[in-house]
Amino acid sequence: MRFVHDTLPQRVRFGSGEAAEHLAAEIAELGAARVMVIASGSSRELAERITAGLPVVHRHDEVVMHVPVEVARRARAAAAAHDVDVLVAVGGGSATGLAKAVALDAPSDAPLPIIAVPTTYAGSEATPVWGMTEAGTKTTGTERRVLPRTVVYDAALTLSLSVELSVASGLNALAHCVDSMWAPRTDPINQALSAEGVRALRDGLPQVAAEPESLPGREQALYGAYLSAVAFASAGSGLHHKICHVLGGMFNLPHAQTHAVVLPHVLAFNAPAAPDAAARLAAAFDARSANEGLALLRLRLDAPRTLRELGMPHEGVGAAAEAVVAAAPAGNPRPITVDEIAALLDAAWEGKEPR
Incomplete structure (x- = not known):
C-alpha cells in the first residue's frame, strides 16, 4: 500500500x-x-x-x-x-x-x-x-x-430546512462520498471516510424525512456531510461533480437537486469499472450492490429524478456533454466519450432508471 x-x-x-x-x-x-x-x-x-x-x-x-x-x-x-x-x-x-x-x-x-x-x-x-x-x-x-x-x-x-431540501442536500453530500471513491487523488483514507459518510447519511436522511423535528437524524446527516466533504477535499473532483458544475453553470440549475438527479446515473456508469470501490459502497449501503443501495435509499426519500423538472432544456444535452468531456478528470474508472455522456444526460433528463 x-x-x-x-x-x-x-x-x-x-x-x-x-x-x-x-x-x-x-x-x-x-x-x-x-x-x-x-x-x-x-x-x-x-x-x-x-x-x-x-x-x-x-x-x-x-x-x-x-x-x-x-x-x-x-x-x-x-x-x-x-x-x-x-x-x-x-x-x-x-x-x-x-x-x-x-x-x-x-x-x-x-x-x-x-x-x-x-x-x-x-x-x-x-x-x-x-x-x-x-x-x-x-x-x-x-x-x-x-x-x-x-x-x-x-x-x-x-430544523427549518424542509424535508424536500434536506433530501436533495443530503444526496449532494452522498455524491461527495461516491465521487471520492474514484476521484483523481483518492486513497484508502478518503475511501474510509466516504464509506462512513455513506453509512451516516443512509441512516440519518430517512430519519430526517420521517421525523423532521427530531435532532438525531439531522445530527447523523451533518456528521455524514462533514465526512463526505473532508474526503472530497482530499480526493478531488470526479466525473459526477464535473457534470454538475457544467449543468449548473450552463443552465443555472439548483445545485443540490442537480446532484441528486445525476448521482445514480454516474454511479451506474462507473461502478462496473471500479469493482473494489463499488463493493465498499455496497457494504456502506448494507445492500447487495452500490446501485441497489442508492436506488433503495432514493426510493425511501422520494428523491428528485429528472433534469427536465429542474429546468434544463433538452436541446442543451449535446453542448453539455461536450463541455463535460472537455472538463472530465483524468483517471476516471472508464473512458469518457461525448456520446456516452450525452446518453447519460439524456437518461437523467428523462428520469429513466440508470443502466
Missing part, C-alpha cells in the same frame, strides 16, 4: 443548540473586532440570533446560487469598505461560496479567515474549493486560504 494523503487544517465544533456559544469562542480566540456576516435573506433572522453580541460591522445578504462574478465583486467591495477582519458565513453552500470568493481576493499578507455555520449538508465548509460563474460558465479552483478556519455545526439550525 502506497499513497500520499493531505489532512487539511481545520477546527470543527459540533453541538446541537450551541452555535452562538461556539461562534463567540472562535471570534474571541481570533481576536477579531470587525465581523462581516454573510447570510441570505431567508437566513437573516437565524444569523442575527446566533451572532448577537459579536462585533458585527456589516451584514451582507446578497447571496446567489453558483456565485456570479458580479455578486462576488460587490461582496468584496463591501468587505473592503468596512475593513472586516473575519467572515462568518451562515447558511448553505451559496453563503459559504460567497465567503470563499471574498477571501480569495484578500491580500496574501492579510488573509481573511472564514468561520462557516452550515444550515444544509452542502459540504463546502470543509473544502478549499471555490467556484464562480460568469457568462454561463462555472469556474472552480482550489486554494488553501479559502478553507474555513472553523466549522460550527449545530443540527438545530437545520
Whole structure:
C-alpha cells in the first residue's frame, strides 16, 4: 500500500443548540473586532440570533446560487469598505461560496479567515474549493486560504430546512462520498471516510424525512456531510461533480437537486469499472450492490429524478456533454466519450432508471 494523503487544517465544533456559544469562542480566540456576516435573506433572522453580541460591522445578504462574478465583486467591495477582519458565513453552500470568493481576493499578507455555520449538508465548509460563474460558465479552483478556519455545526439550525431540501442536500453530500471513491487523488483514507459518510447519511436522511423535528437524524446527516466533504477535499473532483458544475453553470440549475438527479446515473456508469470501490459502497449501503443501495435509499426519500423538472432544456444535452468531456478528470474508472455522456444526460433528463 502506497499513497500520499493531505489532512487539511481545520477546527470543527459540533453541538446541537450551541452555535452562538461556539461562534463567540472562535471570534474571541481570533481576536477579531470587525465581523462581516454573510447570510441570505431567508437566513437573516437565524444569523442575527446566533451572532448577537459579536462585533458585527456589516451584514451582507446578497447571496446567489453558483456565485456570479458580479455578486462576488460587490461582496468584496463591501468587505473592503468596512475593513472586516473575519467572515462568518451562515447558511448553505451559496453563503459559504460567497465567503470563499471574498477571501480569495484578500491580500496574501492579510488573509481573511472564514468561520462557516452550515444550515444544509452542502459540504463546502470543509473544502478549499471555490467556484464562480460568469457568462454561463462555472469556474472552480482550489486554494488553501479559502478553507474555513472553523466549522460550527449545530443540527438545530437545520430544523427549518424542509424535508424536500434536506433530501436533495443530503444526496449532494452522498455524491461527495461516491465521487471520492474514484476521484483523481483518492486513497484508502478518503475511501474510509466516504464509506462512513455513506453509512451516516443512509441512516440519518430517512430519519430526517420521517421525523423532521427530531435532532438525531439531522445530527447523523451533518456528521455524514462533514465526512463526505473532508474526503472530497482530499480526493478531488470526479466525473459526477464535473457534470454538475457544467449543468449548473450552463443552465443555472439548483445545485443540490442537480446532484441528486445525476448521482445514480454516474454511479451506474462507473461502478462496473471500479469493482473494489463499488463493493465498499455496497457494504456502506448494507445492500447487495452500490446501485441497489442508492436506488433503495432514493426510493425511501422520494428523491428528485429528472433534469427536465429542474429546468434544463433538452436541446442543451449535446453542448453539455461536450463541455463535460472537455472538463472530465483524468483517471476516471472508464473512458469518457461525448456520446456516452450525452446518453447519460439524456437518461437523467428523462428520469429513466440508470443502466
